[in-house]
Every structure is written in C-alpha cells, then in structure tokens.
Amino acid sequence: MNTMSDPILDIRGLTVTFGGGPKPVRALDGVDLALGRGEVIALLGESGSGKSVTLRSILRLHPPKRSRIEGSIKVEGIDVTSLEGRALESFRGKTVSMVFQEPMLAMDPVYTVGQQITEAVRNHEKISAADARARALEMLTLVRIPSPERRLAAYPHEMSGGMRQRAMIALALASKPHILLADEPTTALDATVQVQILLLLRELQRELGLSMIFVTHDISVAVEVADRIAVMYAGRIVETGTVRDVIRTPRHPYTIGLLSTRAHGGRLEGHRLPAIPGSPPDLANLPPGCAFAPRCAIAADACRASVPEPVDLGGGHRVRCFRTAETVNKVAALAPAVTS
C-alpha cells in the first residue's frame, strides 16, 4: 500500500500565518505530513483546525501578500513553495488537483461544464479542441454522469448538487493528476448523494492509483475512504496513524473526545449527546502550551507550559501529547460524562 520511505508528498514543519487583520493569525503550526503513493489520508478536524489551509498550501492558493508560508512542501521531489510562474501553472491541476467543497461556487457560472473541462485539458496538453472535447466526454463518463454528451453543454446551475460534484471531480481528474486533494467534497450534498460521491471517489482512487488527501470533519467518512487518519486541532496535527489505530486505540484526549461524541443509534437513546466541553481556541490568541489543554480533562502543568512534540507509539502512530501514559485503554473513562 504505502512505502513511507518514498512519499509522493512530503510536508515538513509547514507553518502558515495570515496577516491583514489586527493580529496575525497562525492557521498552521509545524504540520508534518507524508503521503505515500496510492495512499489515502483523511485530515480530520473541526472548522478552523487548518484542514483546508493545509490543502490550499499544497496548491499555493493563499494570497501571497497576506500569508506567510514557512516549512517545506515537496511533491515528487519538487519544492512547491519555491515554484513560480509557468512552473507553478503546470504543477497545478497536472501534478496535484483539487476537488472543492462547493462545486457551485468553484466552477465559473458563465462557462459550460464542457468548456471548463476542455479548458483545463488544453491548459496542460497541446491537443486539438475536438480531442479535448473527447477527453471531457470521457471524464464525464468516468464519473458516471448520466447522458454525458448532453451535460457537456450544461452550465453548473443547470445540474443537481450530486451531478455538479461529479462534474467537479471530472474536471479535477481531466489532466490526469497524480495527487488528488478533496476538500470536504461531500459536505454540501444530501446524505444519500454523499455516499455515492464517496464511493465514486474511492473507486476512482483505486482505479487510477491516485494518492489522495481527503479533508473531512466526519469520522465515519474518514473511516470509509482513508488508509490513515491525521487529526488536526488548532493548526496542528495532534494524532496520526492507521485508521485502525486511531479509531480503536486513540491516544490524544481530543481524538478520544471526538470518537465519544459520535451518536451510536440506540446506545444513547434518551440521553444527551456527549460533547467536548468548551469551544475551539482563537487562532490569534493561542495558549502557550498545548492548544487543547483548556478543554482537556487530564491536562497537567506541563501541558500549559509548552507545546508537546509528537510521540511515536510505533507503527506510524504518533500523538502530540504529554500525557500518553494516561490515555492507554482509558477511552471510556476520559470520554465526557454521559448525563441523562
């Protein structure tokens, strides 16, 4: 599945700071992430935890004037942070491509779907308009859009939400990228359509051998698509490991909290849904220590004093927590109390 000795994407110490406001906001702080060839990593976290910022950094989509990017992003050995001009343009969409959360907003409303796909294809390859159109048709067929011939001439607003997201995926895959970034691709969709899009992405990923980073705030989605999960909190990856490790034996108190807040059908019937106490921190005013410490049931003085470095628990399972000794097999005890 993955040989981590030669990752296709290697992010080291990625720190992104946004200026412009009254106080600079550190949206990402020392993110390390390695994606193996053909591997799917789910970035899991709540709004503002830095999932989308990470994805957009890989494609260099942040406004250069209002953002400062430190650390390194290497894709197939190329340092993305130093790409400029034509090199950056041919990298975007060709090597790394992205599926956006809201296809209605991410596609140009006054161009047809066909025009947008052929434009992407011809941007990277010197082929005729007819060949590009044939490719667009092939892509729409690949994502299983009904009557693809007709959809080529459709505008984004003339399609249903699920079909739009399929078209978005076709657009993203049109130039045959090696890495696909999916930014909550199912969040804006109906529940039934979510499953279809998820299955489609998983199938295409296997069929085309894509490496993929899948951003989501939904644990069950992460479990469904990913080989590994990276949990983000306040701009840091707090826990990463195989899906099995993270779900069965979570070791970061935040991950444990997330898992226990999932509704399990009848188990909680008649009870209040548990929640992690407190609210996510303000990124412009982060505490000096662990960002989760104010909400953590087992936080000690050390947690408030400095930021914990990743602890390797073996098998690629790494946790940024000082108190890992306390979190072994203590899932139930640490979960927020279920009150009736």
Place this chain on the structure above:
Amino acid sequence: MLTYIAKRVIYTLPIMLGVAIVCFLLVHIAPGDPLVSVLPPDASEQLRQQMMALYGFDRPYAEQFLKWLGRALGGDLGTSIRTNRPVVAEVGKAVSNTLMLAALATVIGFVLGSLFGFVAGSFRDTWIDKVASAISVTGVSVPHYWLGMVLVIIFSAQLGWLPPTGAGPGGSDNWVWDWAHIRHMILPAVTMSVIPMGIIARTVRALVAEILSQEFIAGLKAKGMSAFGIFRHVVKNAAPTALAVMGIQLGYLLGGSILIETVFSWPGTGLLLNDAIFQRDLPLLQGTILVLACFFVVLNLIVDVVQTAIDPRIARS
C-alpha cells in the same frame, strides 16, 4: 432565446404607452399659455380662440391625447410653432447629431472606464487602485458644463487647437465625415464622456474585486490557469453588468446633454429641447421628449437582449 426576445418586446409596449401619456401630460401641466409664442402680446381674445381651435387646444385632454397619439404612431408629431417645419424633421436631425456625439462619448467613457476599473479592481488597495479610483471619482463629481468651459478655454482660446462651438466650419448644418467636422466633436464628446467614464470605472472596479474574491477564481488557479486565462473569465463574468451600465449611460447621454450641447452650441436634442422650452414650442417639446423616451426604452431592450446572450443564467433559469 427568440421567445425571450419576443416577450421582452411585448413588455415594452405598455411602457411605451405610459411614456406617451406622461410626455403629453407633462407639457399640459406646465404653467403658462401654449400660444404665447405665436400670438402678439396685444392679440384680441377672438384671435386667441381661433388659434386655440386651430391647434386643437380647446378640446378635452383625452381627445387631444388620442389624436396626438394616433398621428404620432403614423410618424407625424405635428408642426413646430417656431419654424413651421415638421417636428419629425427637426427631431430627426437633432437626434442624428446627438447620437454621433453620445456614441463617441460612450465609446471613450466605456474604454477608459473599463480600463481604470479593471486596473483598480485587480490591484485593490494599492496606490494604482487609489490613482484610478481618484480619477473616476473626479469624473463623476466634476460639473461637466464647467469642465466643458475649462476645455474650451484651454484648447480653443489658449492653444487654438480645436473649435469652441458648432458642428461644422462656419456653423454649417450639413454633417460630413471629414476632419473639418470631426474636430468639432472632440471637445463636447470628451466632456460628455467624463461622467460615464467615472460611473463605469467604479462599477467595473467593484465587479472585478467581487469576482476575484469568488471561489471559482481559486478553482481556476487550481487547474493551472495563467493570469491571462483568469482575466478572460473575469471579463466574461463582468461583461453583462458592465454592458448594462454602459447602455443606461448611453441612454442618459442621448437625452441628458442639454448643458453640454448648450455650452458647445451642438445642434442636438439637448439644444433643441432647450430652445423648445424657452420658446414654448409645445409640439416640438412633446415630440422631442417622446422620441428620447422611446430611445431609452429601446436601448434598455437591446441591453437586456445582449446581456442574455452573454449570461446564460438570465434566459434559462
């Protein structure tokens, strides 16, 4: 698309009728005697009554209106009291003069306005934006008759490069497309273009800034589009609104150039209206206003149709 155009054309009919009623009434609501300009001050009451009957002013308003409308539909807007020539001929000549001037002014205003607007919107909050915005705000704020006089002082009186007034050498009435005539257009057209330039620049700046902040711009970058490729998308998204604003500005210029045409003695509709008002030439006044109002309606229709052709969302959704 054809049904949409047909629908839009039918919608304009009641608007036209309303326009005609307002034109007719406006002139009759205005205080004063419509015959004051034709009758000598010491005319007898009997002569006055005769004249009233001759022009039909003694009939009820509804009857007068229907008669007037019926004739207007047949292309007869009556006879000018002052010159005794058909109103249609007077208006037609003035309209062609104004049209030339307004078209040139709109082209200048649209080209410069789009340019300033695009630059300002693309380089928002930089000094380039501030300079371009300052120019457009000045354009909107400066009184254009004042600007016209200043231009005359500089380019005619001081430098002697361009003629100050008229539409041809020696005040000739017949327009010819040669330099001797065209140079008469330059100063009034430039003066006229300043307001639409400012308005279009501000509109385009806001449009471009808004479009650039949309998610699909990130989408275009993500698929590797060059700056020029993205620029094309921005233009196509901004075009419908920019064109609509340009159409409305052209409409204003067609009728609203009284001050400029008076300053430059340009024999267009503005000057004609000015004369008709001051000389109480009722048929001419009504005819001119009606023609200008219809221009406005037709222009809006054209803008709507062009917009639909560019932006697929308007007709189809």
